[in-house]
Amino acid sequence: MSRNEQIWITRNYENCSGCRRCEIVCSLHHDGKIWPEASRIRVFMLVPGVEIPHLCFQCEDYPCVEACPVDALTVNSQTGAVNVDISKCNVCGLCIGACPGNVPHKHPEENYIVICDLCDGKPKCVKTCKKGKWNALTLDPREKKVSHKDPAKTPHELTYEVAKHLLGEETAKEVLSR
């Protein structure tokens, strides 16, 4: 990847072991503590054995940025990540509703929304996932021709998709009814 290229974190859900080391390194990086709920990447396990690492999809049209009424969200032109200005954010929650994957969430203790900032271009989660030889998260150049909004889904939707593939449709429906 060249220096100026924007990046994108590709997820391969079935490679995820559920080790959650991504949550550990993310929260250590951003909050200085092991803090799963403060992590910008959160591993959902709505069905045991089906783990979904969930983080910003960086939609090409950034509906969250669009929706923010106080201009707290901006796109980092270098990385393509959404940056949260914590002095402006008032946790109105409109960005969560606007996100096709319901990705943003409130910091568990502070009064602002947290969104993956791609660690300014060197995402810690990807590095740790690679070290563990899981490669559920990989770093790719952000292709302009591809829609990044397409794969953006809620944890529930993604769980169902992955569960359907791993367990079969009938079983997936049994273990994940609303």
Next chain:
Amino acid sequence: MRGYAGKFLDIDLSSGNIEETKFSDRILRDYIGGRGLATKILWDRLGRKWETIDPLGPENILLVLTGPLTGYFPGTKVCVSGKSPQSNGVIGSTVAGEFGVDLKCAGYDGLIMTGKAEKPCYVFICDNQVELKDASPIWGKKARATIRFLTRRSIQEIKDVRPNYGEVKEPSILYIGPAGENKTRVAAVVAKYAHGAGYGGYGGVMGAKNLKAIVAKGFGPLPDVHDKQGMLNITQEFCKRAFEMGRFRRWGTGGGGYFFGAETSSEPVRNWQNEWHDEESYKKEEFDKYWVKKSWGDFGCSMTCLKLAVLRTGRYKGAICDNPDYELEAYLGTNLGIFSPEENIHLSCVSNELGLCGIQGGAVIGLAAELYERGILTKEDLDGIELEWGNAEAFTSLAENIALRHGIGNILAEGVYRAALKLEEMKDVDLLKYVVHEKGVAIGAHGLRSGQDFAENIGYACSVQAGDHTSLAHHPLDEGRGELFSILHDSSVHCFFAAFGIEDREILNFYEAVTGWKLTKKQWYKKKALRILHLQRAMLLLGGPDVKWKPKSDDDCPPRFWEPLPSGPYKGRTLDRRVFEESRLEYFNAAGWDENGVPKPEVLRRLGLEDVETKLRGADLLK
């Protein structure tokens, strides 16, 4: 105090009273957490009247404890304990999952649960909000239905506590299945679908308290540690080593189903009548067909030995479990004469769904099958079930009957030892010779006769956790293996599978980085671990009320282990009585016990356990 949340929940299920409680630095430094602290709490609260406490009565205490390393060490577990309805002593039984992390993030190091709820209930913890909730909608429900209900409902309840949070991640859940609800002695406390704290029989203790589940969600960080960078450096080193363990990471213990039979002749086959088989159908590559190429790790895990297996077609379609780990390959496979991975996965799923412990439940089914083979149990006794070796359908029905205490299941639900005593009375024949147990606990699937497996001749006989293959006695005691090392894993509470190849001193360094408390090998092996071992030994010998073990004579191997192996490369091998007795005496001496295995008064005094001495004298164990 670093590495600890600093407080515990003390819940009286009878009155519904919930309080926070703390332990002094001194107690935490001496007993660490998990198994060690459980032993201390049980001794302090129940020790005086230990022999009279019914493990399945309201007086028993159910403990779910983390330790200072829980969440930081790359492999997370919690320790479940109490007075065991199997050994009548104390067993520290660990189970993997995120529960320990959620609990610590909610601000608690553990739960101490006493009494008995009037109606089925579950404990709901969301940070400092702790409530007892009605479990009647899920009482009687199996694993999947229980998890589905609690996940859905709890997410809604957490949303009520934290509106406008965004998507809420599921809480962690510990629960019991029907086997626990019906107070069987072979029930596990379960997490996810296939993670169980099986040894000890604490699923039944939970059921006896009318407690279906514990749900925890914590929004805080893990507690601060003493030396963060130091801890992270050690973590990195541990992870690096784990990431290089290709074989174990790839197969978990699942490669054992063929290996321990064919190579080491130490796998139970047809209720331990043999320990050798070379069934090609049981090779790990055959199990691979049902692995959906998905690993199944828990918080922080560097190893991820569990693998997700699913039966997507065939007569048992819909089964989900871990691609059975070795113990279940053995106890729900070879020990039942089953050599088909598909049937083994199915039976593992059945056992998980019912909340049975795969080892204890599997063992009692195997015993019943041998009694059927010998004509001691008949089809009529078994309510029409033809319990032939390899008959997966029959084992499925019997597992259900055990969990529900139907018919003969009501007797088998008592576990191998107690069931045999009852059946002896019923049939007027000697049955204990067919029972492979150690002080009421069906032993792990690692036989001793060939001498080729990791368990040694005194491994089970001298263990204070009896048949527990994860807490085996070994001499010398301070060699970085054996029971005092197991106490370190189970008290700092992390996964010992993720600690493969990690030495005791490295774990003590990790402990120091987290807590800031220096702990030398000498302090651990000569004092602290030894103290915990002595307390466990004392309570194991005190036993009661329904069984009481005789020191020395009950510190023996199961009768079957004295029979020669009938076939295979180690045909004819068995244990040597003279060597065994020498090893046992050597172990007793080294542990500070007399020639009968009773802790010596001077050693108890040196360990500051004068009250144990008094108690043992009162019980005529010390003259």
